[in-house]
Amino acid sequence: MTEIEKIQSKILMRMQEVLDNEQLQKLENVLVLEFHGVEIKQECTDLVTSERHWEKILRTFLASKRIENCSEGTLKSYNDCVTRLITSLNKRLQDITTNDIRYYLAMYQETRKISMSYLDTIRRYLSSFFAWVSDEGYIQKNPMRRLKKIKVPQVIKKPFTAAEMEHLRCSAECQRDIAIMEFLYSTAARIGEVIRLDRKDIDWSNKEVIIYGEKGKKERKVYLTDECAYHLKKYLFARTDMNPALFVSNKQPHSRLGKQAIQSMLRTLGKKTGIHAHPHKFRRTLLTDAGNRGIPLQEIQAYAGHQKPDTTMLYVTVSEENVKASFRRYIA
Numbered sequence: 667m668t669e670i671e672k673i674q675s676k677i678l679m680r681m682q683e684v685l686d687n688e689q690l691q692k693l694e695n696v697l698v699l700e701f702h703g704v705e706i707k708q709e710c711t712d713l714v715t716s717e718r719h720w721e722k723i724l725r726t727f728l729a730s731k732r733i734e735n736c737s738e739g740t741l742k743s744y745n746d747c748v749t750r751l752i753t754s755l756n757k758r759l760q761d762i763t764t765n766d767i768r769y770y771l772a773m774y775q776e777t778r779k780i781s782m783s784y785l786d787t788i789r790r791y792l793s794s795f796f797a798w799v800s801d802e803g804y805i806q807k808n809p810m811r812r813l814k815k816i817k818v819p820q821v822i823k824k825p826f827t828a829a830e831m832e833h834l835r836c837s838a839e840c841q842r843d844i845a846i847m848e849f850l851y852s853t854a855a856r857i858g859e860v861i862r863l864d865r866k867d868i869d870w871s872n873k874e875v876i877i878y879g880e881k882g883k884k885e886r887k888v889y890l891t892d893e894c895a896y897h898l899k900k901y902l903f904a905r906t907d908m909n910p911a912l913f914v915s916n917k918q919p920h921s922r923l924g925k926q927a928i929q930s931m932l933r934t935l936g937k938k939t940g941i942h943a944h945p946h947k948f949r950r951t952l953l954t955d956a957g958n959r960g961i962p963l964q965e966i967q968a969y970a971g972h973q974k975p976d977t978t979m980l981y982v983t984v985s986e987e988n989v990k991a992s993f994r995r996y997i998a
Contacts, residue, residue: 670701671765687817691782695772702769720752720759727798739858747791750774759799764809767792786816825951830941837939843931845894845901846913850948852894853877854970857925857945863912865902870895879971886971953978 674697681693727748728741736744752759754773755766775785793810800808826834831851838844849860859877868875873890890898907914911922928945936943949970956966967978 668765674698674701688782688819691816694768695775698765698768698772699776702765723759723799723804724748724795726802727795730798737858744791744795747788748795751792760805762809764812767809767813781818782816783818786818789813789816823947823950825954826941826943826947830939831951833939834935834941834943837935839935840916841897841901841904842913842916843935845897846928846931847948848891848894848897849912850945851952852891853888854949854952855888856949857928860945861913861922861924861928864910865912866910867912868898870899877971884971886968888969 674694677697678690678694681690685693724745728745731741731744751767751770752762754770755762757766771785771789774780774788775782789810793813796805796808796810799805831847834847835844838847846860849855850857853860853875855877859879862878863875868890873895875888875890876885877888878885905914905920907918907920909920909922913923913928914920915923915927925945932943932945935941953966953970956969957963963975963978967975970978972978
């Protein structure tokens with residue numbers, strides 16, 4: 667630890683009694699920004715642009731992650747985070763220090779005004795990259811090793827209420843939009859999983875769908891509620907196009923709907939109704955409803971396609987009424 671880092675650490679320790687976690691994080695950002703570059707020895711910040719050796723290393727890293735079955739979206743996030751860091755610091759990979767990354771994260775948070783949660787996501791991507799680079803012997807020391815997890819305030823994200831769900835259905839502009847919302851709720855599928863589905867993927871006799879997971883790339887079986895099956899059939903029977911996709915645009919040439927189109931539809935519907943609506947909220951609502959109705963956590967985890975139960979718990983909002991009823995039944 668350098669002298670500057672020791673000073674910063676002492677300041678943060680002495681301020682812990684009077685500042686909360688968010689204020690401490692802000693103070694740390696300010697300290698890193700103000701002390702950056704204050705060193706006895708002048709740093710060399712000349713980037714070797716002729717070789718671009720770090721780009722070759724990054725491509726190899728992404729190839730290894732692809733073998734681990736990372737989704738294309740995750741691979742793009744890795745690529746963007748690492749590229750932004752190195753081009754911003756303008757230093758060779760082996761010359762990047764812990765304080766450089768602290769400076770970069772602090773500057774990124776200050777200029778872009780991103781949340782602490784998103785900042786920690788960037789930290790995790792960079793940590794994974796530098797751990798791999800260090801293990802592979804491209805650099806001698808991992809500069810991310812001493813960067814601790816950023817403390818993020820735990821905010822419970824609320825699911826839709828039954829009234830909100832009904833309001834959205836009644837306010838939808840067409841049968842397709844109702845079918846999409848019912849499908850998102852019934853299957854608890856991720857939007858990236860839904861847009862890849864075709865009409866032939868629906869098993870109408872059993873009201874089932876096999877989904878190829880966007881994360882982990884594992885198949886799982888999900889089911890259609892009676893309401894979902896009704897609205898989905900009504901939508902599909904009314905279509906006159908020959909596109910095999912499950913959901914398509916209303917206008918010719920009736921192309922397969924993408925993520926942005928569904929997100930835009932829900933955003934517009936949300937403004938119209940005054941309800942915050944996005945695809946993932948339907949997934950959260952189904953998982954919460956399943957937990958409140960007594961479905962075991964292990965089964966909810968399997969239905970959602972989560973690898974760890976801790977991930978499922980982030981989605982399942984426990985009803986206060988259920989907690990009270992259980993307390994009265996088992997304790998009081």
